[in-house]
Amino acid sequence: MREELVTVRNLKKHFPLEKGFFDRLLVREHRFVKAVDNVSFSIMKGEVLGLVGESGSGKTTTGRLILGLLPATGGEVLYRGRSVISYSKKDMEELRERMQIIFQDPYASLSPRMSIGKAIGHPLAIHHLADAKTSKEICLSIMEKVGLSPAPFLYRKYPHQLSGGQRQRVVIARALVTNPDFVIADEPIAMADVSVRAMILELMMKLKREFDLTYLFITHDLATCKYICDRIAIMYLGKIVEIGPLKEVFSRPVHPYTETLLDAVPVPDPRFRRTHPMPKGEIPSAFNPPPGCNFHPRCYIAETRCRNLEPGLEKVGEDHYVSCMVRGSWGSRD
Amino acid sequence: MKNLVRYIVTRTLLTIPMVLILLSIVFVVLRVMPGDPVSSMLGGHAPERVIEQKKEELGLNRPLAVQYVDYLWQVARLDLGDSMVFQQGVTDAIIEKMPATIELTFFAMIITLVVGVFLGAYAADHRREFRDSMIRLYGIVIYCIPVYWLGLMLQLIFGIWLDIFPIAGRTGSRILSSTFEQSGFYVIDTLRAGNYAAFGDVMHHLVLPAFTLGLTLSGIFVRLTRANMLDVLKADYIVAAEARGITHTKIVYRHALKNAMIPILTMMGLQVALLMAGAILTETTFSWPGMGRLLLERIYLRDYPTIQGVIIVYALFVAMVSLVVDIIYAMVDPRIRY
Amino acid sequence: AAKDTIVYGTTEKITDMDPASAYDFHTWELFYNVYQGLLSYPAGETYLVPGLAESYAISPDGKEYIFTLRKGLKFTDGTPFDADVVKWSIERVMALKGDPAWLVTDFVEKVEKVDKYKVKFILKNPVAYFPSLVASPPYYPVNPKVYPKDKIVRDPSELKGKKLVGLGPYRAATFKRDQEVVLEVNPGFYGEKPKNDKIMIRYFADATTMRLALEKGEIDFAFKTLNPSDIKDLEQSGKYQTIKGQGPYIRYLCFLCDSPPFNNKVLRQAVTAAIDRPALLDKVFLGQNAPLYSMVPRGMWSHTDGFKTVYGDGNIEKARQLLSSQGFSETKKFNVQLWYTPTHYGDTEVDLAAVLKEQLEKTGMMTVDVKSAEWATYKDNWKNKVMPTYMLGWYPDYIDPDNYTAAFAGTEGSRGMGIYFSDPLWDKKFAEGQTETDMKKRTALYEEIQQMWTDEIPTAPVFQGSLYIFAQKNVRGILLSPTLQFNYGPINKEK
Amino acid sequence: MNYSPARALARIFAPAARMGKKYGVEWWILCAGACIIAAILFMALFPGTLAPFNPHQQDTGPQLASPGGAHLMGTDNLKRDVWSRIVYGSRTILGVSVLAALLSSLVGITLGLLSGYSGGILDRILSLIMDSVYVFPGLILAIAFAAMFGPGIINITLAVAVIYIPTYFRLVRGQTLAIKQELYVEAARAIGASGTTILWKYIFPNVIATTVVVFTLNVADAIMIEAALTYLGLGLPPSIVDWGMDLAMGKKYLPSGQWWLITFPGMMISLLALGFTMLGEGLAEILNPRLLER
Amino acid sequence: MARILHIEDLRVHFPINIGTVRAVEGANLTIEEGEVMGLVGESGCGKSTLGLSILRLLRPPGRIVEGKILYHGEDIVRMGAKEILALRGGRIAMIFQDPLTSLNPLFSIKEHFIETLRTHEKRIETKEALARAERMLSSLGISPERLHEYPHQMSGGMRQRIMIGLGLILNPDLLIADEPTTALDVIVEAQFLDLLDDLRKRFNLSIMLITHNLGNVAQLADRISVMYCGTIVEVGPAQTIFDEPLHPYTQGLLASIPNIKLDEPELKLMRGSLPDLVSPPSGCVFHPRCPRAMDVCSEEWPKTAAVNGHQVNCWLYR
Ligand SMILES: Nc1ncnc2c1ncn2[C@@H]1O[C@H](COP(=O)(O)OP(=O)(O)OP(=O)(O)O)[C@@H](O)[C@H]1O
Ligand SMILES: Nc1ncnc2c1ncn2[C@@H]1O[C@H](COP(=O)(O)OP(=O)(O)OP(=O)(O)O)[C@@H](O)[C@H]1O
Ligand SMILES: [Mg+2]
Numbered sequence A: 001m002r003e004e005l006v007t008v009r010n011l012k013k014h015f016p017l018e019k020g021f022f023d024r025l026l027v028r029e030h031r032f033v034k035a036v037d038n039v040s041f042s043i044m045k046g047e048v049l050g051l052v053g054e055s056g057s058g059k060t061t062t063g064r065l066i067l068g069l070l071p072a073t074g075g076e077v078l079y080r081g082r083s084v085i086s087y088s089k090k091d092m093e094e095l096r097e098r099m100q101i102i103f104q105d106p107y108a109s110l111s112p113r114m115s116i117g118k119a120i121g122h123p124l125a126i127h128h129l130a131d132a133k134t135s136k137e138i139c140l141s142i143m144e145k146v147g148l149s150p151a152p153f154l155y156r157k158y159p160h161q162l163s164g165g166q167r168q169r170v171v172i173a174r175a176l177v178t179n180p181d182f183v184i185a186d187e188p189i190a191m192a193d194v195s196v197r198a199m200i201l202e203l204m205m206k207l208k209r210e211f212d213l214t215y216l217f218i219t220h221d222l223a224t225c226k227y228i229c230d231r232i233a234i235m236y237l238g239k240i241v242e243i244g245p246l247k248e249v250f251s252r253p254v255h256p257y258t259e260t261l262l263d264a265v266p267v268p269d270p271r272f273r274r275t276h277p278m279p280k281g282e283i284p285s286a287f288n289p290p291p292g293c294n295f296h297p298r299c300y301i302a303e304t305r306c307r308n309l310e311p312g313l314e315k316v317g318e319d320h321y322v323s324c325m326v327r328g329s330w331g332s333r334d
Numbered sequence B: 001m002k003n004l005v006r007y008i009v010t011r012t013l014l015t016i017p018m019v020l021i022l023l024s025i026v027f028v029v030l031r032v033m034p035g036d037p038v039s040s041m042l043g044g045h046a047p048e049r050v051i052e053q054k055k056e057e058l059g060l061n062r063p064l065a066v067q068y069v070d071y072l073w074q075v076a077r078l079d080l081g082d083s084m085v086f087q088q089g090v091t092d093a094i095i096e097k098m099p100a101t102i103e104l105t106f107f108a109m110i111i112t113l114v115v116g117v118f119l120g121a122y123a124a125d126h127r128r129e130f131r132d133s134m135i136r137l138y139g140i141v142i143y144c145i146p147v148y149w150l151g152l153m154l155q156l157i158f159g160i161w162l163d164i165f166p167i168a169g170r171t172g173s174r175i176l177s178s179t180f181e182q183s184g185f186y187v188i189d190t191l192r193a194g195n196y197a198a199f200g201d202v203m204h205h206l207v208l209p210a211f212t213l214g215l216t217l218s219g220i221f222v223r224l225t226r227a228n229m230l231d232v233l234k235a236d237y238i239v240a241a242e243a244r245g246i247t248h249t250k251i252v253y254r255h256a257l258k259n260a261m262i263p264i265l266t267m268m269g270l271q272v273a274l275l276m277a278g279a280i281l282t283e284t285t286f287s288w289p290g291m292g293r294l295l296l297e298r299i300y301l302r303d304y305p306t307i308q309g310v311i312i313v314y315a316l317f318v319a320m321v322s323l324v325v326d327i328i329y330a331m332v333d334p335r336i337r338y
Numbered sequence C: 001a002a003k004d005t006i007v008y009g010t011t012e013k014i015t016d017m018d019p020a021s022a023y024d025f026h027t028w029e030l031f032y033n034v035y036q037g038l039l040s041y042p043a044g045e046t047y048l049v050p051g052l053a054e055s056y057a058i059s060p061d062g063k064e065y066i067f068t069l070r071k072g073l074k075f076t077d078g079t080p081f082d083a084d085v086v087k088w089s090i091e092r093v094m095a096l097k098g099d100p101a102w103l104v105t106d107f108v109e110k111v112e113k114v115d116k117y118k119v120k121f122i123l124k125n126p127v128a129y130f131p132s133l134v135a136s137p138p139y140y141p142v143n144p145k146v147y148p149k150d151k152i153v154r155d156p157s158e159l160k161g162k163k164l165v166g167l168g169p170y171r172a173a174t175f176k177r178d179q180e181v182v183l184e185v186n187p188g189f190y191g192e193k194p195k196n197d198k199i200m201i202r203y204f205a206d207a208t209t210m211r212l213a214l215e216k217g218e219i220d221f222a223f224k225t226l227n228p229s230d231i232k233d234l235e236q237s238g239k240y241q242t243i244k245g246q247g248p249y250i251r252y253l254c255f256l257c258d259s260p261p262f263n264n265k266v267l268r269q270a271v272t273a274a275i276d277r278p279a280l281l282d283k284v285f286l287g288q289n290a291p292l293y294s295m296v297p298r299g300m301w302s303h304t305d306g307f308k309t310v311y312g313d314g315n316i317e318k319a320r321q322l323l324s325s326q327g328f329s330e331t332k333k334f335n336v337q338l339w340y341t342p343t344h345y346g347d348t349e350v351d352l353a354a355v356l357k358e359q360l361e362k363t364g365m366m367t368v369d370v371k372s373a374e375w376a377t378y379k380d381n382w383k384n385k386v387m388p389t390y391m392l393g394w395y396p397d398y399i400d401p402d403n404y405t406a407a408f409a410g411t412e413g414s415r416g417m418g419i420y421f422s423d424p425l426w427d428k429k430f431a432e433g434q435t436e437t438d439m440k441k442r443t444a445l446y447e448e449i450q451q452m453w454t455d456e457i458p459t460a461p462v463f464q465g466s467l468y469i470f471a472q473k474n475v476r477g478i479l480l481s482p483t484l485q486f487n488y489g490p491i492n493k494e495k
Numbered sequence D: 001m002n003y004s005p006a007r008a009l010a011r012i013f014a015p016a017a018r019m020g021k022k023y024g025v026e027w028w029i030l031c032a033g034a035c036i037i038a039a040i041l042f043m044a045l046f047p048g049t050l051a052p053f054n055p056h057q058q059d060t061g062p063q064l065a066s067p068g069g070a071h072l073m074g075t076d077n078l079k080r081d082v083w084s085r086i087v088y089g090s091r092t093i094l095g096v097s098v099l100a101a102l103l104s105s106l107v108g109i110t111l112g113l114l115s116g117y118s119g120g121i122l123d124r125i126l127s128l129i130m131d132s133v134y135v136f137p138g139l140i141l142a143i144a145f146a147a148m149f150g151p152g153i154i155n156i157t158l159a160v161a162v163i164y165i166p167t168y169f170r171l172v173r174g175q176t177l178a179i180k181q182e183l184y185v186e187a188a189r190a191i192g193a194s195g196t197t198i199l200w201k202y203i204f205p206n207v208i209a210t211t212v213v214v215f216t217l218n219v220a221d222a223i224m225i226e227a228a229l230t231y232l233g234l235g236l237p238p239s240i241v242d243w244g245m246d247l248a249m250g251k252k253y254l255p256s257g258q259w260w261l262i263t264f265p266g267m268m269i270s271l272l273a274l275g276f277t278m279l280g281e282g283l284a285e286i287l288n289p290r291l292l293e294r
Numbered sequence E: 001m002a003r004i005l006h007i008e009d010l011r012v013h014f015p016i017n018i019g020t021v022r023a024v025e026g027a028n029l030t031i032e033e034g035e036v037m038g039l040v041g042e043s044g045c046g047k048s049t050l051g052l053s054i055l056r057l058l059r060p061p062g063r064i065v066e067g068k069i070l071y072h073g074e075d076i077v078r079m080g081a082k083e084i085l086a087l088r089g090g091r092i093a094m095i096f097q098d099p100l101t102s103l104n105p106l107f108s109i110k111e112h113f114i115e116t117l118r119t120h121e122k123r124i125e126t127k128e129a130l131a132r133a134e135r136m137l138s139s140l141g142i143s144p145e146r147l148h149e150y151p152h153q154m155s156g157g158m159r160q161r162i163m164i165g166l167g168l169i170l171n172p173d174l175l176i177a178d179e180p181t182t183a184l185d186v187i188v189e190a191q192f193l194d195l196l197d198d199l200r201k202r203f204n205l206s207i208m209l210i211t212h213n214l215g216n217v218a219q220l221a222d223r224i225s226v227m228y229c230g231t232i233v234e235v236g237p238a239q240t241i242f243d244e245p246l247h248p249y250t251q252g253l254l255a256s257i258p259n260i261k262l263d264e265p266e267l268k269l270m271r272g273s274l275p276d277l278v279s280p281p282s283g284c285v286f287h288p289r290c291p292r293a294m295d296v297c298s299e300e301w302p303k304t305a306a307v308n309g310h311q312v313n314c315w316l317y318r
């Protein structure tokens, strides 16, 4: 088996609810948004894991937790088998070179008052990896690699002078300049136009090969996963409900939520008609999740026990896990 | 509804620290700053002995903490001490002058709001047209005209050259304020006394000062209203409303203006502060017997208890206004009631 | 028959409505009309006539005055007026130690009741002008049942009964500080009834407003204090009666005489020589007021124009000569710190200082730093010897050359005004002047003092204030007195 | 090729015209403001070239002469030349207001950045204090301070400066808090930037751009406050020439028809304030990040 | 079938400081009664501008320079202000991309409904207006009690339903939906499309569905118009557009979108990006990106050709 590059164990993040002055005086117990609740998975070296879910399901938070941009409420993150918590300050810096993130909105993730060259070269400066001259050389070469050409011309530009696609490339270049081996891509194509999307996806795959990268690919669009992911994990209200190899999950979804999600994806083919009716309602608010199985109010196969008991992940196939009482080992599968 | 009450209570409680801080600042300013009251009272070169004696007299040589507690307790009882120059309680002096100031600022505020909000909304509605440019120009220019100079120029034009408005005081010399005065709010008092001649005279005297103060501030409101209106008019719900066939006037003055007024409302607390400041200058220019003149007169006389008292009253007033504004804000905007 | 309401405009302010504390001419003016002294001045005159006292007698040594009171007078609440009231009032003033109390305590040892209608003042020293002191408000009897014994009264509302009423020709119908005071005729007044029904005093915050009110016909006359420009305009317009009087009000430059640099009298002389009075009046007051060449104002007996003959005006030559005699030159200039107070004497002070600065600097051997302090600080400044030279003004407490001389150059008086001039010879002369009763000798004495003044110059006289009253053409009976006593009684309107 | 002054001028102004095309009215507003400021700055820097008299010099002509002839703006009662006083007066007001704005921005920005970035108890206390001062009428504070410090050019500068500290503090703190939430700050953290790096390289440059606009508007405000203080007779000794003081002096000549004594000083105050306001308005629009996107 | 809407040679320009944005440049479009017309294209190609022009809702400086918009044969471009107002909401309804901001936050849902009804039916009583609003809400699957709530108390999907309710309350015959589902989650999006399909039958609506999501149009549209740089480059029945796209742009667009149901390993790329609408390329606007560009393409704008039931503007199909 291949090496586990990043492993997440029982990761939890609970955000305390913003409270008024009055509440702080009178109400003693705190209420939390359980943005990420007991999430575990691992990512093998060289693979692409897709993390899929509706808005607010905790995808971004998971990404931030892995990078240590947010302190976790519980659980741990292991990098090459070693818990990040045990890292010294120096190790942590080292880790920042090894792990990178690409955010959803490329415009927002670039400082408007920093030129492209500066932005891409900044990680080198921070980690003292190169002096000014070599730094520029490195930047220019990586800019060429991500397709920002002519690089010397764009080097002096500011983000607002670039197109959306170019900005996303800048962000990718910045992420790759320290030669990381793990990159989290948080919906890198959500803001992009149809034609640009394909380009970014292709670029990412090309770079993966070139730099020997491992991706955690966060998205809410199952369709794009198809082209890039080896495995996918489906998140719902801070929990992973299903995780497994892409093909397996796509062809044999076990969790009713996965099923619905796959069914809801619009298909660009007029002949295609949906088979199941869509569940009613929308994703509930995370600070007041339904008891038992989070999904039960919208689930079309829910039983009474779903309302009271919380299911856990169980194996349903080769490397395929699901968290559903009805469809899991407790229930019968059709 | 319960949420609203809860919000109001919370907001009221939050006013307390603000008032405390303002009171503390007043305390610090008057006591710890380089020119402490006594030595500046004595002119800076006074021998140590004289200063000590004076401090003893005023109780200023006690530990600061003691003075501070004493001071807060005084304010809490609404007893602002006695004037250092006159045989008069500071509270009485202020109560005597306050109605004049409030009357002036009230009418000025109305003028500001009417002129500012209307012009601002109108300009936004006619964005990039000539009218808009003119109104914007008005907004910028009027903002840059100091209230005291505007007052003087209005006096020169309307008081001296055209001779149609009186340029000073609250009443003419033939009107005896004692015949109607009760609350000190002359507009109300004259009406209550049924003395319509006096009412007319009072209003006549209010025109120039109220317009001076009101117009200078209207510039800010023109700009604020215009900017907010432009933002709001860009909002999706405006287009959506238009798409439903709602008439333009209704959209601008009902949908947009109401939304645009919300940020303006929050600014209102600050505007009232500006108004108070402008009132001091207006009162000086128009010989208006209000708190501002009281403050200045007492500053010339270095009457520290009165200066302190007046500033405290301003502070309380400002705190109260911002409280009221926030509460109104909460009542208008359904989103705020959490 | 319906008589008139006279509207009187002023920019003055009322201080404390208490003879024990008030020490300014406007408040005193009210007292003249609401209260009554034992002796009083007829409207517009400078001689004394009996007031609440029918007569008085002086003991041979000049140290005891016995006043015989008018009988049968009663305050409005029925309290009879008698010797007890006088004694109580004087003792109250002495005990409360208000600002004007020295007018009593400096002179009076004690007051004794002789009988119900006779009261005796025992003086510390013989004082030639004691009767004119007695005519001043600190000596005014007040109702013991109305005034609190141990507290200074600010507003009539603090009085028992809350009404300002005494034994004078008027009583207050309304009293609104800084806004309006309405006086109506006091039915209980023993003397001649006023020619008008009511005097309405309007208090203006500034002169401009008052002028406009006069022009609009809102006030019948305006008195104290119009701006020079307003006076000029009003005078030139010819639409109003101008009643102009030589005021007893003088302005002068003080020197701090016991510290450098002005402990050197030559420097005082040099500064004085450089002053050009007519030019100053012309610029600052548009030609109003009169140049003053002696501390004793023109119009008062014994006045001489000493400074005119000795220094003249703008005597640059002399000033330069005096300065070089002290080692100053074009290159080594004498630096003067000149102080003024920006509001107490009206807003002309800044200009006054600016002009003085320019005149002194014209010598080419002086540089002047102009500094200012608000009145409260100013007063403390002179106590603390901060100001080498500074502008002051003087309204007399009583009408006598003594009040214009000893007050500034006597050891005691000059200390109280920050001058710190002290000379035993001078003190002796002042004492003589105070006790001497022979008018000829007194005149000679004060002429001599004025001559000495031109040499020592504890203070340099600058100008004498003129008093202006502008009245509507139909107003009659405004009588300005050099004593600054202003009686409202004779004022009426021509029908 | 012939040298033509017209062409040379055109070359100089061509970039300005191009900017005008790009940004429209706002650019011209900015230019107008800059011109006013430049003119008054020239006055302040080289008063000798413009003023025929020393501002303190008396007897320069007839008393209270109306404008015209040798006296562009007439004379006052001390026969001083009003125009000369206006020229020299520009130094005081310009110096005090710019200096005050600089001082307050320095203190305000520093505190705002620190408070906004560090958060915690310091932030809470500072913002509570600053908020309280902010809502309080600035002029009243300035009056109190000016009265407290006594007259003097440094004192009045301090008195004016104090009241604007909260303006900058609030602005910068708010911006810092907002920018702290921005994705690019998070991105900076992700690439391993330390707190100070983030503060100086990412937050500060973005904050400072907005403060430029506020600064100019603030100077305009400070101009009016300075003049207000001196108009009220606070803040400056008479040995200094100042528009506000001249305005107060001229006030008593209002009913006599000597209009020039109040008209000109007041006009100059307005004009200078207008210059800075227009500059600020123009800058606000041109530096507007929404426009940057285009 | 009658033409409910016919747009002819529409040109909409935005004159701005740096030039004129030619947002719509000679667009032709027809909507038949009862059909769903899908309008697709990349972001910024002028879809919303076209939609807004139909109700004359363009913001200044935008204005219709030329062209006709015939609604039941009446030219909207030349209509008076009164007629336009009657048209908006009354005959043609429109819903927008962002349901979060399309409702006035200060007005309750109830007030929105009453105001809309009042505007078009002056005499309607509050009670009746409320009753109609309630009926509308229940038909959209929202409980009528929520009428008293404020927009911020609703979820995104609910708000979009309310927007649709507001549009349909006056029984219009044409609905213009400008990217109605972009802000919604996949499942909610699917729900909403189902609802739209349902409403279309119940209310006998014609719909103009503006979107850049080809999946959405595929499920709903009868015909599809493909827009590029302000013009319609290809129009045809939905099925054939997907099966046999004619225009290279349509082909490129279809190839670059992922299809979860198909088993193809890679997406195809379309070169370049949308040109600047201030100075669009000469000739056929698509030629710089077109893989099959010819010399003529850069010189002249191709005329519309009818091929296989499609209308296509391309030199390939002369
Ligand atoms: N800093 C925070 N404070 C409080 N709550 C937060 C914070 N960040 C996220 N949340 C909450 O945590 C939950 C998960 O948020 P997260 O951003 O991880 O979702 P997501 O799956 O990335 O959604 P999206 O697709 O919209 O990006 C949400 O309910 C969100 O409101
Ligand atoms: N107010 C405006 N001023 C200037 N240009 C504008 C304005 N509104 C729109 N445009 C321009 O018109 C063009 C078409 O815009 P439009 O909003 O119609 O595109 P769209 O196809 O709806 O895009 P999206 O899919 O992003 O909604 C764009 O290039 C846009 O920049
Ligand atoms: Mg996210």
Ligand SMILES: [Mg+2]
Binding pocket: E047, E048, E049, E178, E179
């Ligand atoms: Mg659009």
